[in-house]
Amino acid sequence: MSIIVNNVIKGFSGTEIIKDISFEFEKGKTNLIIGQSGSGKSVLTKCIVGLYEVDSGEVIYGGENFSAMNKSERKKIRTQIGMLFQGSALFDSYSVEQNVMFPLTMFTDMSKEEMLERVNFCLERVELENKNHLFPSEISGGMQKRVAIARAIALNPQYLFCDEPNSGLDPKTSIVIDNLIHDLTKEYDMTTVVITHDMNSVMEIGENILYIHEGENWWTGDNHSIVTTNNQEIGDFVYASEFMKQLRGKLI
């Protein structure tokens, strides 16, 4: 099911950060929120998942108005949301296995064996077999991201959010993570929302793109239309380096 954002406005102490954004994040696609640093990508995402309350407007999950729900009504939606945070946000005091098991322990009545089976399935899916008993501090940044993905998909979510999944990763690992997110989206037919300012990701997995400029919905499209658009800000974003600008001259 899709996520629809209607006229969302959000500010902090008088400064409006998100200025009337509307957009539909489509099911079975990797939807991207892109834009420069400080443009409001994280704030918008936190409004969508309910970490921030919107000042006005609404967020609709599969036809249900999430913004109008109270805490206990939201819980039902929350267990269908998986989220990958910028810094992975793994629980430091838990092992890899305990991290992935945590949502299962909290929200299911599975037996220990069933949980372990699910954990191992998720860890295998992100190609992290036999790392169960390591701690987050003992594994690399790319592995931490993959553990966080395994934790995010543990409850078989319908919605997956990824806040800058590539930040702090080398280009090769970034592509591995991007592809993993893309494949999982197709496999489980999830509505995936990826925040990024990485042009590689945009080109690789940008099926449905929302470009935010200073808190406004500035442009929407996909990875094909983004390279040919005449929009000034998009052009500056896509062709940020001199090298790319020259390349653009040759392309268009």
Added chain:
Amino acid sequence: MNLFEHIGRFILMIGQAFKKPEKWSVLRKNFIIEINTIGISSLSIVALLSLFMGAVMVIQTASNIDSPLIPAYTVGFATRQSMILEFSSTMICLILAGKVGSNIASEVGTMRLTEQIDALEVMGVNSINHLVLPKILASLFIFPFIVLISMGLGLIGGGLIGTQAGIITLEKYIMGLQYYFDPFSITYSLIKTLFFAFFIATIPSYFGYYVNPSGGALEVGKSGTKSVVASSMVILLINLIITYFLLL
């Protein structure tokens, strides 16, 4: 934010902490972990402090008695009174407010900074309940034992130095310990301890939980300092209030 806004938000946090937990089994597990981090890991420092303080009190009391009219057992009596009434509860809790408090503030603050708290909330876990309740329960449970241990060791430390240095005989010391002993003094100390324990767990949790994540590690460090200062002041204030009502 002014003091009243802080107090308001603190009370709301306590309200959230005492909501029904998602899973009792998870609470039980976290409770045991917290008993270890808050209580067991503090035992060695408490033991050391208490033994030495008991010893010093015996020496000081003895050195201040010049008059032959004051009986020797006064040394035991005075040491007992100071240990039980103030040192083992108030002083030990003040010290633990520093040790345990900064530990809790940096743990919770780091979880805020690294979005672990956001991760809990997005999953649908009540993060305050999940993080703070086990700390409150563990503190309320373990602090009375810590204080009792401190009382015992303080008196033993005093006895050891008193007899070994030839300040007082064991019989006289024990006689002093028993002289006009009112068991209520221990009850009074333990009542104070429960209040201290509650605030040692909750004030640092508060400062850690509401740390401004854009301030980074610096803010987390400051939250530790703030929580030690605030909880020490609350301990001193509560000590005054409870002593006034229970002993006057």
